[in-house]
Amino acid sequence: MSSDPHQYTFLYKVLKSLYYAVITDNEGRIILLSKNYQELLGVTDEEYIGKHVRDIIPNSEIPHVLESRKEDTGHLFTLKDGKTVVCNRIPIIDNGKLLGVISSATFYKLDEVSILNQQIKKxxxxxxxxxxxxxxxxxTFNQKDSLKKIIGDSLPIMAIKETIQRFAESDLTFLITGDTGTGKEVFANAIHELSKRRNKNFVKINCAAIPKDLLESELFGYxxxxxxxxxxxxxxxxxxxxxxGxxxxxxxxxxxxxLQSKLLRVLQERELExxxxxxxxxxDVRIICSTNQNIEKLIEKGEFRRDLFYRINVVEINIPALRDRLDDIPLLCKHFIDKINNKNxxxxxxxxxxxxxxFYNYEWxxxxxxxxxxLERACISAGSGQLNIEHFDFLLSRMYKNSDVKKNADEGSLxxxxxxxxxxxxxxxxxxxxxxxxxxxxxxxxxxxxxxNKIKRYNIEM
Ligand SMILES: Nc1ncnc2c1ncn2[C@@H]1O[C@H](COP(=O)(O)OP(=O)(O)OP(=O)(O)O)[C@@H](O)[C@H]1O
Ligand SMILES: [Mg+2]
Structure with missing residues (x-):
């Protein structure tokens, strides 16, 4: 290049008139800001010359280009006034030596497609x-929601909820035991919903409801x-x-x-024919088993395979009878009354x-x-307002019917x-x-x- 000072002046004017441009030395210190950019940033020559580019333009990417020595073109850059421009940053390399970086921006209208592309990417x-x-x-919402579907805050129920929360995410097999109507299915649902399989199928099969010779094909297909x-x-x-799932x-x-032996094989080998x-x-199936029978007793009678029992009894939860968690009664009542009110x-x-x-004295x-x-029967007969003891007369007679006195009674006698x-x-x-x-x-x-004496005579359980 000629050393003619006029040419330098000319080049200086060219650079100054670039739309938005910054030139730095190889340490990121600003040598020149174009006129427009200087006005936008509101800095005088004294305020910017020799300052590190990040001191004047905090989000500048020039330091990265200095580090990588690679050009960085067609990138979106947001200016101080919120306008987005397309920016090209080119390292100035002379004979292998890094001298600095020139970064210049063009209006996005010049390259609308690439801007749109980048915006889409962003x-x-x-x-x-x-x-x-x-x-x-x-x-997390689902998790809280699934546990909320199990009504009850008695100590045993809280302990079961904790166990479920701890093991639901794993693929461990659960064995849920409990008398009829204690909520085994409600708990099984919660385990599935809390697991990572929650968006996959939850399939139930009631082994007692299907004729024995059909059970195999129902389970394994044919x-x-x-x-x-x-x-x-x-x-x-x-x-x-x-x-x-x-x-x-x-x-x-x-x-x-x-079928127990076939089931055991399938559970062990994780494949079936x-x-x-x-x-x-x-x-790839998570298994939950439930029963209201005492499996240990079935094993003693030779009706259940001990090895299968060990295979399914990995996390056991035993749901206590309602009479053993009377504390849950008020919450359950409120829950069911709300539902019955809504439905009817x-x-x-x-x-x-x-x-x-x-309720606290009844056998359940x-x-x-x-x-x-x-509750359904009492609510429908009362219709509205408070449920009083008269609405549960039928429970008193159930209590009575269950007693031994009735069984031994001579029905006709006064x-x-x-x-x-x-x-x-x-x-x-x-x-x-x-x-x-x-x-x-x-x-x-x-x-x-x-x-x-009368309590004893009538065999009234307390
Ligand atoms: N903790 C609970 N919270 C809310 N509803 C419950 C709860 N426990 C039981 N239920 C309700 O009681 C009814 C019986 O529950 P579920 O069918 O789960 O019992 P189960 O133990 O599977 O009975 P079974 O042994 O007869 O199959 C269902 O309507 C269920 O919604
Ligand atoms: Mg059930």
Missing amino acids: LQEENLKYKKQISELSS EPGSFSGALKEGKVGKFEHANG TLLLDEIGEMPLS RVGGLKSIKL GLGITNISNDAYSL SGNVRELKHV NDVTSEVEKEKIIRALVETNGNKSAAAKLLKIDRSSLY
Whole structure:
């Protein structure tokens, strides 16, 4: 290049008149800002010359170019006034030596497509970020929601909820035991919803409800023409339906021994062959088993394989009977009354204390399911307002029917009619006084010792 000072002046003017341009030395110190850029930044020559570019333009990418010595073209850059421009940053290299960087920006209208492309890319990245955040949020929301569906805050229920939360994410097999109506299926649902398989199939099969000779093909499926009466096209079994998700083997205690060995093999090998088929199908299924039977007893009787029991009994949860967690009754009542009100358009508000006392003394052999049905009957008969003890008269008679006195009674005798009435009165008094015998005796206007005798005579359980 000529050393003519006029040419330098000319070049200087050219650079100054570039739209938005910055030139730095090899340490990132600004040598020149174009006129427009200088005006936009509102700095005088003295204020910028020799300053590090990041001191004047905090989001400048020039330091990266100095580091990489590679040109960086066609990138979007947001100026101080919020306008977006397309920026090209070129390292100035002379004989292999880095002298500095020139960065110049053009209006986006010159390259609208590339701007749009970059904007799309940016939006896609943001979209991905939000999607991730939403899925994280919704999974914690789902988790809380799934546990909320299990009504109850008694100590045993809280402990079970904790166990579920701890192991649901793993693929460990659960064995849920508990009497009929205690909520085994409700807990199984929660385990699936809390697991990482929550968006996959949750398949249930009730081993007690399916005829024994059909159970195998229901579980494992069959190939076309495997047996007479089979579908022409064959059938996919519950295991395959549940692939990737969760399979609930309900009433597992009812599974015939012959099938137990096949089930054990499938659980161990994690693959199955359909009935009449030769091909092995890989399985990725989380198993939950449930039963209201005592499996240890079935093992003793030779009706359940011990090795299968060990295989399924990895995380055991035993749901206590309702009578062993009376603390849950008020919450369950509120939950069911809300549901019954909504479903039937009723206006039941609450339950009286004496009705609650009855609930605390009742046997609840059908557990939560029985409580739900009892409430349904009482709510529908009351229609609105408070549920009082009269709305649960049928429970008192159930209590009475269950007692031994009734079983041994000579139905026709007048004495027994009197006894029935007397017994019912005593039970009512005990319920109303929450089992306080002195108060109950007072209410019945008899002395305590004769109340004790009558409780004994009528076999009233306390
Ligand atoms: N903790 C609970 N919270 C809310 N509803 C419950 C709870 N426990 C039980 N239920 C309700 O009680 C009824 C019976 O529950 P579920 O079917 O889960 O019982 P189960 O133990 O599987 O009974 P079974 O042994 O007879 O199959 C269902 O309507 C269920 O919604
Ligand atoms: Mg069930």
